[in-house]
Amino acid sequence: MTQINLTRPVGCPVGAGRPLPSGPREHLSSPVTRSVLTIQHRMLIAARDFLSGQGFTEFLPPIVGPVTDPGARGAKQVDVDYYGHRYKLMTSAILYKQATLTAFDKIFCIAPNVRLEPLETASTSRHLAEFHQIDVEMAGASRDEILRVAEGLVKHVVQQVTARLPGELDSLGRDTSVFADLLAEPFERRTHADAVADLHGMGHGQSPDAEIDWAGEAMLSRKASKPFFVIDYPKGCRGFYDRESHERPGFLRNFDLIAPEGYGELCSGSEREHDYATIVARMRETGENPAKYGWYLQMVREGIPGSAGFGLGLERFTRYVAGLESVWQASAYPKVPGVASP
Secondary structure (H helix, E strand, O other): OOOOOOOOOOOOOOOOOOOOOOOHHHHHOOHHHHHHHHHHHHHHHHHHHHHHHOOOEEOOOOOEEOOOOOOOOOOEOOEEEEOOEEEEEOOOOHHHHHHHOOOOOEEEEEEEEEOEOOHHHHHOOOOOOEEEEEEEEEEOOOHHHHHHHHHHHHHHHHHHHHHHOHHHHHHOOOOHHHHHHHHHOOOEEEEHHHHHHHHHHOOOOOOOOOOOOHHHHHHHHHOOOOOEEEEOOEHHHOOOOEOEOOOOOOEEOEEEEEEOOOOEEEEEEEEEOOOHHHHHHHHHHOOOOHHHHHHHHHHHHHOOOOEEEEEEEHHHHHHHHHOOOOHHHHOOOOOOOOOOOO
């Protein structure tokens, strides 16, 4: 068998993240990796316990399908030949979460995602080409209701890990006192416009019409002592499924959850659009071809419930809880953008 070396990507500056190991054996046999994966295991147990206790049903999402979330920020989809048909590897479970609400009112899944991120993301220490999300969706929910679920989930997972695995965290040098504010206080909510103004005050040229860029996320994150929500993104910067506010046209009923200490975004979510005509119009506005989404639009036409939900990046969340330098350390078989690996 040919050994594929994991090497620093071309253009990745020294110091941008911990150097990748020479191969799977070095990574998997590392005491650091064993501690990190032990923590991640406990995080998954805690997440399932919390969501099941809140009445959510776990389902298994598909890995391939005729269409997937169109994505953003330059990430590309992966095409596969599925018995002569051009199918996609899932970049997100969002369309299938909405569809599954025809069976259950409250659902979640631990969903694999594949996104060919731009090569420059290899230097952010926060991006993987293959990762997992804790995906949650709730029929009839408002943004405020799903924000409370996301906050409760994060707090429960952190509380369980710090209570049950203090030795593993200590072995990684993670000071658990940094979680005091997270566990004791509500998460702050700030609007996208306020976040942009804050970045302008720090000399960062963030566009008021775009998602907070990666550098901006890190700047806002470094100022915080606990996770916080950014809400009310402008309409043009997110997908067709994010619901536009009736009270504030031009703004979306959505959010990001940003971790403190410079770790950046952990989670994105929103109230979902479920009106057929509005979804088709939004698809066209965002440059999507409605004909590609035949099965999904047929379900929307027949009726799917209004909902709200989110996707919480498991590896990013693990990185934050464990205090890791790079997100690839939170994966047993890391896929860093631009790096060929097992």
